Amino acid sequence: MALAAALGASGTLAGRRTARLLALVRAAKPTDRSGDEAIRARNELVVVLGQRKLLQRFWPGLMHAFVFWGFLVLAPTILIAMIGIVDRGQTLPWLGSQGWYAAMVDLFCVLVLAGVASAFYVRKVVRPKRFEGSHKGEADLILALIATIVVSLLLWHATRIALGLNEWPAAWSPLSRLLSHLFARDETTRVLERVFVWIHVGTILAFLAYLPRSKHLHIATAALNVWFGRTAARGRLEPLRFEPSEGEREEDLRFGAGSAAELTWKEVLDAFSCTECGRCQDACPANQTGKLLSPKLVIMGLRDQLFDTSEGAREAALVPGAVPEESVWDCVTCGACVQACPVSIEHIDHIVDLRRHLVMVESRFPSEAEPMLRDVERSGNPWGHQQAQRADWAAGLGVRVLEPGEAAPEYLYWVGCASSFDERARATAQATARLLTAAGVDFAILGPRESCTGDPARRMGNEYVFQALAEQNVQTLSGAGVRKIIANCPHCFNTLANEYPDFGGNYEVVHHSELLARLVAEGRLVPARDEALTVTYHDSCYLARHNDVLEAPRALVGALGTPLPMARSGRETFCCGAGGAHMWMEERGRPINEERVREAAQTGAGTLAVACPYCTVMLDDGVQSSGQALRVADVATLLEEGLLRAQSEAQASRQASG
Ligand code: SF4
Ligand code: SF4
Numbered sequence: 001m002a003l004a005a006a007l008g009a010s011g012t013l014a015g016r017r018t019a020r021l022l023a024l025v026r027a028a029k030p031t032d033r034s035g036d037e038a039i040r041a042r043n044e045l046v047v048v049l050g051q052r053k054l055l056q057r058f059w060p061g062l063m064h065a066f067v068f069w070g071f072l073v074l075a076p077t078i079l080i081a082m083i084g085i086v087d088r089g090q091t092l093p094w095l096g097s098q099g100w101y102a103a104m105v106d107l108f109c110v111l112v113l114a115g116v117a118s119a120f121y122v123r124k125v126v127r128p129k130r131f132e133g134s135h136k137g138e139a140d141l142i143l144a145l146i147a148t149i150v151v152s153l154l155l156w157h158a159t160r161i162a163l164g165l166n167e168w169p170a171a172w173s174p175l176s177r178l179l180s181h182l183f184a185r186d187e188t189t190r191v192l193e194r195v196f197v198w199i200h201v202g203t204i205l206a207f208l209a210y211l212p213r214s215k216h217l218h219i220a221t222a223a224l225n226v227w228f229g230r231t232a233a234r235g236r237l238e239p240l241r242f243e244p245s246e247g248e249r250e251e252d253l254r255f256g257a258g259s260a261a262e263l264t265w266k267e268v269l270d271a272f273s274c275t276e277c278g279r280c281q282d283a284c285p286a287n288q289t290g291k292l293l294s295p296k297l298v299i300m301g302l303r304d305q306l307f308d309t310s311e312g313a314r315e316a317a318l319v320p321g322a323v324p325e326e327s328v329w330d331c332v333t334c335g336a337c338v339q340a341c342p343v344s345i346e347h348i349d350h351i352v353d354l355r356r357h358l359v360m361v362e363s364r365f366p367s368e369a370e371p372m373l374r375d376v377e378r379s380g381n382p383w384g385h386q387q388a389q390r391a392d393w394a395a396g397l398g399v400r401v402l403e404p405g406e407a408a409p410e411y412l413y414w415v416g417c418a419s420s421f422d423e424r425a426r427a428t429a430q431a432t433a434r435l436l437t438a439a440g441v442d443f444a445i446l447g448p449r450e451s452c453t454g455d456p457a458r459r460m461g462n463e464y465v466f467q468a469l470a471e472q473n474v475q476t477l478s479g480a481g482v483r484k485i486i487a488n489c490p491h492c493f494n495t496l497a498n499e500y501p502d503f504g505g506n507y508e509v510v511h512h513s514e515l516l517a518r519l520v521a522e523g524r525l526v527p528a529r530d531e532a533l534t535v536t537y538h539d540s541c542y543l544a545r546h547n548d549v550l551e552a553p554r555a556l557v558g559a560l561g562t563p564l565p566m567a568r569s570g571r572e573t574f575c576c577g578a579g580g581a582h583m584w585m586e587e588r589g590r591p592i593n594e595e596r597v598r599e600a601a602q603t604g605a606g607t608l609a610v611a612c613p614y615c616t617v618m619l620d621d622g623v624q625s626s627g628q629a630l631r632v633a634d635v636a637t638l639l640e641e642g643l644l645r646a647q648s649e650a651q652a653s654r655q656a657s658g
Helices: 002-026 037-049 058-086 099-126 136-163 174-180 187-213 215-227 265-273 279-283 295-307 325-330 336-340 347-361 367-379 417-421 423-438 455-460 463-479 490-503 512-521 541-545 551-560 592-602 613-626 635-657
Strands: 411-414 484-487 508-511 534-537 607-610 631-634
Touching (some): 002 265, 058 099, 058 136, 058 187, 099 136, 136 174, 215 265, 279 295, 279 336, 336 347, 336 541, 347 455, 347 463, 367 455, 367 463, 417 423, 423 635, 455 463, 455 490, 463 490, 490 508, 490 541, 512 551, 512 635, 592 613, 607 613, 613 631
Parallel strands (some): 607 631
């Protein structure tokens, strides 16, 4: 009777709150996360069951994994204990009397306690910065509840062994048996047996009632959030629709997120799932260089706003109500937070949606970005140069400009605005063109018919301008019969490969480092290696983290000199500071590019290799402002030098032998 009452009370409290959470999800805006079930099932196995993302930081990850795996193993003990409350002589059929299961219960009780103790130690003694702003008191309470559940279970088992009530062979549970020596076979132990089982079940029911209101809501939602996470093309932003498509309601349209009512259901689920672990904040280059932005606080702010039941809260402005405006503009869309998050929260979507509302609905954005947005819209490039000057970089190189009506080449070389107009980045385009010519690749450029892909406008929040450019470029490319594209800019690469398919543009896109590495591997380009050339390679976020291009640039560096890797490289790379339209924005706090240049200098390399025109400009600026003795060069430039080296060596050896 008492158990039924406790179950009823806990179920009612949890049910009421769960109904409210479900109502929030149902009222949210639509987003399509269907398909790819095989990938989603794999993510459940690897990210949820395997705790892979948590184990990126091995020791804290392992401690969390002990608690998580422990709860899976210990889950049936809830039923066993409830049966024990009703009738102390009964247990769960089969499982309740298995020795091996009793052994696992003992083992996982110890592991869960180790996990809880280590979490307390980290929170109370180590106090890492990543917990700043998290609900610390609530975390302590939850750790205490978990410890109570586990300790009461062990003591319940111990009293049952002492009373001879254990249905399993006691030898299988050495810890419980050891603890049983604390108890005599008497009336006091009979009372204590009842006390411990009630503490165990009562704490679980209290936890159940509290869970949907707490930060540990992630226990219930994280697996769902991982299931609905992105399955491919991590660098893709979901397009906004400005007209309702067939079957869509006018009220489902949105222009980003201005209020909690405009979040998509995935964004709502993201907010429910945050564990406040701060791993995103720790990885964030903006936060690490003293900016206001904390991706954790962005998600927590949105969750607080969603949970606010006061009148008008659902329609209240998210910026600055839930998220400070400065934070919204601090983001460089590098994706480090998304990669670090153990529950697959997609922070970039949230931040870009906030920007979309500010830019398109309120016309609010940093004033210094205004010329960029204007020039992209009016001139087709963020530098505001004449489109007629787009192919000036190729003067004298014999590069074919694809004219309307001409047959498409095998590869269309998409040069991008930076490599067309910025003096330092132009060197990359020139080296790439010479290398492709030397290797006999059939390629051409669009010249004045190439426009900005729209990436900076889109990341800034101006989806209108992006979509207009995307449609125009897709028309030009598809109209010219283009099938394969070479891009030397990772931002163009990401947009052409991952975002233009949403506008009907489906092309095979390669990054120039991939094609050049292939040409070297095939012997069509034969550079000479220089052992004395020490090179540290900087991974561009849009190449490595968003698009998994890791090996090709490394293969080139390895073919040219001695690679000296930086501490943070590959998918763990640290941004140059240019992404998310930051190439055109003022930077607050310490400059991100100087931070990265310092890290590069620590390797002792003389050359800082890059594979992105934005990185070229940002890191070269960083070298100059921080006074480091480093030369910044694109891998194409370095490869061309390797070819020239090979030619001079061949000439020298001919002279020596002749
Ligand atoms: S995308 Fe990069 S800059 Fe933006 S919040 Fe995430 S980690 Fe920070
Ligand atoms: S967003 Fe993800 S990484 Fe950041 S605090 Fe929340 S759970 Fe942790």
